[in-house]
Amino acid sequence: NFNSELGLPLSVLQMESAGRSPTQFDTAVLEMGMSMAGELTKLCRIAPPDIAVELGVLPVHLEFLGTIENIAAAKAELIKGLKPGGTAILNADDERVLAMRKLHGGPVLTFGLETQADVMATEIKSVHLGLTRFRLHTPLGEAVAELPMPGRHNLSNALAAAAVATSLEIAPAVIARALREATASEMRGRVLKFAGGFTVVDDSYNSNPSALLSMVRTVMEGGSTRKHKMERTIVIAGEMLELGPESAALHREAGSEIARLKVDLLWGIRGHARELVEGAREAGMDAGRIQFFETVEAAAAALLGEVRKGDLILVKGSRGVRTDKVIEALRERFAMS
Incomplete structure (x- = not known):
């Protein structure tokens, strides 16, 4: 950056x-x-x-x-x-x-999704993983819009961009046309489809508790809209860095919430991600569905033998953990569809 x-x-x-x-x-x-x-x-x-x-x-x-x-x-x-x-x-x-x-x-x-604001989205519908349709409201009018990026956090960012455009007196219809052409940057929520029949959401650039949970919810919602029902949802979460003295507790709380969201497998990578896995275990997630890896290389090697057709996989972690190596390993082994 x-x-x-x-x-x-x-x-x-x-x-x-x-x-x-x-x-x-x-x-x-x-x-x-x-x-x-x-x-x-x-x-x-x-x-x-x-x-x-x-x-x-x-x-x-x-x-x-x-x-x-x-x-x-x-x-x-x-x-x-x-x-x-x-x-x-x-x-x-x-x-x-x-x-x-x-x-x-x-x-x-x-701008806002939950609170009354100058720029808002209503009639929000997740068409499929990576595409959200909504009605854009601005002080200059409204328009039906689509955002080809996953997650409510990206929709919130889109509203921020729409607010900037509105301040420059750009019409809602013009904003909506521009949003349809938006694409996720590398490692920031890009949806990757593999020829083996599994899908990966590459959000490996960075992480924090709020962003992690937002993406897990996105994956769970996206899985429910898939044409062919997913076999499993898998969350591969690297340690979240720079959280200070409360880091262990914040990881544990995030793990507990991920368990409540009913993902099928949760893998933690490095450091306090061990607390993430432990939080999921304490929240009732079976020991056979959670695993901790000391290194990203070990997690990547394990995933190559674990992934199968129908899986929907989220890969996310702080930049210093390099969870993008998991994506690299998948791309080296499997062809893209």
Whole structure:
């Protein structure tokens, strides 16, 4: 990601390199990331935003920030860093994000799935795994839209994008056409279909408790809409890093919830993923359906002998765990359909 104190300037300078000029561009869409307080303030000084989008405040980077309140305060630096008269785009489903409204005296647009907001989705239907149909509502009107990406979190992100477009006075029908062409980035929820008759959701780029559970729910819902009923749902979850002192407890809670969602197999990889598996066991998941692996290589080798026709498999984990190696192993052994 080019979202850091080094990466962001490199992104901006791409508009002034290789013979390019900023006058050739209408809009720059830049990601600003943080893991410590003060980082977003610095990034906003480098590239002061006209529009700032806050997607959510989640229990990530707790190792460095300590509490969810500190995470919210650090993320709010983005709103404080807006240009005068700039627009804040806020997730109405997250009360900590919505509270940032008071930090900005300029225009605010909200988006949400569960809470009344300026930009919303209704009549939401999962057509199949990787395709959601819904009615998009904006202050400029409404339109029927489709999103070819899995999960309610991606739908929420799509509403954030629609809110940005709305702030630029783009019509709902135009937004809907653009959303139909959206695709998942590599390792970020991409649905892979193999010739052996099994399907893998590759969400191996990163993980946190909220994101993991959201994807597990997506896989369970997607499995129920498949034309041919799945034989098994398999969750392969790598350790979730940077969760601080509560890491073991957060892993255990996630494992317990995964068991309640009734997946068929749960495999944990590395470190505190052992607590994830233990949480599932305590919640009543049979010992024969859960397993812990010390390394991603061991998990990948085991999956090659385990996978069979009809399986629906989610692979997810923090970047440092490299659960993408599981995907690599599957692609080396099995042809894509």
